[in-house]
Amino acid sequence: MEPREMILVLGANGQIGTELVTALRAKYGATSVIASDIRQARDNSNGPFELLDIMNPVAVNEAFAKHKVTQVYHLAAILSATGEQNPRLAWQVNMDGLLNVLEASVQFGVKKVFWPSSIAVFGNHSKKRLTPQYAVTDPDTIYGISKLAGERWCNYYYRTRGLDVRSLRYPGLISYGSKPGGGTTDYAVEIFYEAKAHGQYTCFLREDQRLPMMYMPDAIKATLALMEADGDKLRIRSSYNVSSLSFTPAELANAIKVQLPLFAVNYAPDFRQVIAETWPGSIDDNYARLDWGWEPDYDLQAMVADMLVHIPN
Numbered sequence: 576m577e578p579r580e581m582i583l584v585l586g587a588n589g590q591i592g593t594e595l596v597t598a599l600r601a602k603y604g605a606t607s608v609i610a611s612d613i614r615q616a617r618d619n620s621n622g623p624f625e626l627l628d629i630m631n632p633v634a635v636n637e638a639f640a641k642h643k644v645t646q647v648y649h650l651a652a653i654l655s656a657t658g659e660q661n662p663r664l665a666w667q668v669n670m671d672g673l674l675n676v677l678e679a680s681v682q683f684g685v686k687k688v689f690w691p692s693s694i695a696v697f698g699n700h701s702k703k704r705l706t707p708q709y710a711v712t713d714p715d716t717i718y719g720i721s722k723l724a725g726e727r728w729c730n731y732y733y734r735t736r737g738l739d740v741r742s743l744r745y746p747g748l749i750s751y752g753s754k755p756g757g758g759t760t761d762y763a764v765e766i767f768y769e770a771k772a773h774g775q776y777t778c779f780l781r782e783d784q785r786l787p788m789m790y791m792p793d794a795i796k797a798t799l800a801l802m803e804a805d806g807d808k809l810r811i812r813s814s815y816n817v818s819s820l821s822f823t824p825a826e827l828a829n830a831i832k833v834q835l836p837l838f839a840v841n842y843a844p845d846f847r848q849v850i851a852e853t854w855p856g857s858i859d860d861n862y863a864r865l866d867w868g869w870e871p872d873y874d875l876q877a878m879v880a881d882m883l884v885h886i887p888n
């Protein structure tokens with residue numbers, strides 16, 4: 576019989592972790608998935624939860640040893656907009672935290688590690704439309720710089736230590752399960768709450784700022800598919816481009832107006848507009864489609880309809 580998987584999720588109380596933990600528990604059983612975060616969960620009744628700071632290597636090692644961890648999903652990070660407010664902290668959490676996790680994974684014989692990168696690895700000189708896997712990567716934000724360096728560290732641990740690290744360059748993620756945590760793409764979640772609550776929204780990006788996006792069910796599907804894929808077929812051990820939606824704030828607003836005709840949007844671009852301008856508008860994810868059969872389920876209309884059903888009035 577195969578030994579039982581013990582899965583540790585770091586940064587589990589964020590936008591992705593909240594939904595990924597539920598999906599992992601449905602697949603592996605509640606007690607096989609240990610959720611952890613630096614802050615308490617709103618509700619930790621669905622399975623084991625621990626307070627854990629990824630910046631503390633001793634505590635990280637203790638958690639790996641105590642739970643006999645076989646798989647890790649490392650989600651703890653400081654995102655793009657918050658990172659620009661405190662670049663040194665963002666670098667420390669995103670970089671030192673990742674190295675603590677990679678080191679512990681080698682030391683405790685973890686079988687597989689998932690760590691997300693981002694479209695933030697791209698920059699001003701990257702091709703903007705259908706940005707390829709191996710485009711120029713010249714990020715301007717400290718977040719993007721830390722993600723690019725993280726990708727290289729993951730590839731390094733795979734190559735030199737044989738660690739089975741797998742990674743996706745997520746686009747902006749849209750969900751209703753938990754609010755986003757300080758990114759440039761957060762407008763695409765906020766807009767739904769404001770549309771429902773107040774019938775109007777002031778967007779911090781320009782109306783024509785196209786960005787790659789993905790609905791959370793597709794992000795969870797991509798994550799689990801990559802983690803279940805045959806390792807021999809994975810040609811990329813830095814991070815895979817993965818793509819689904821591509822729209823501007825005006826296009827998103829129009830899709831919402833189909834269902835809420837009185838919804839009104841104003842535009843007041845702030846410092847996040849400057850970040851968004853350096854990112855691609857759409858992504859070429861051919862490697863993901865060929866290597867592990869990636870295909871998203873949601874288009875813009877289906878995503879909008881599902882969000883509006885789930886967000887309370």
Ligand code: NAD
Nearest residue numbers: 586588589590591613628629651652691693745747748756
């Ligand atoms: P989030 O900000 O919503 O959640 C991050 C979680 O990490 C939070 O619950 C926070 O409390 C926790 N955390 C912060 N510092 C910590 C520390 N020192 N120790 C332990 N936990 C700590 O972020 P998210 O949107 O869930 O993103 C998860 C990962 O996916 C991040 O690596 C992020 O860069 C990446 N990503 C997210 C998106 C997106 O649109 N959400 C897009 C691309 C990549």
Ligand code: AKB
Nearest residue numbers: 654655693758759760
């Ligand atoms: C952010 O905007 O910082 C994130 C991301 C695209 O990495 N949502």
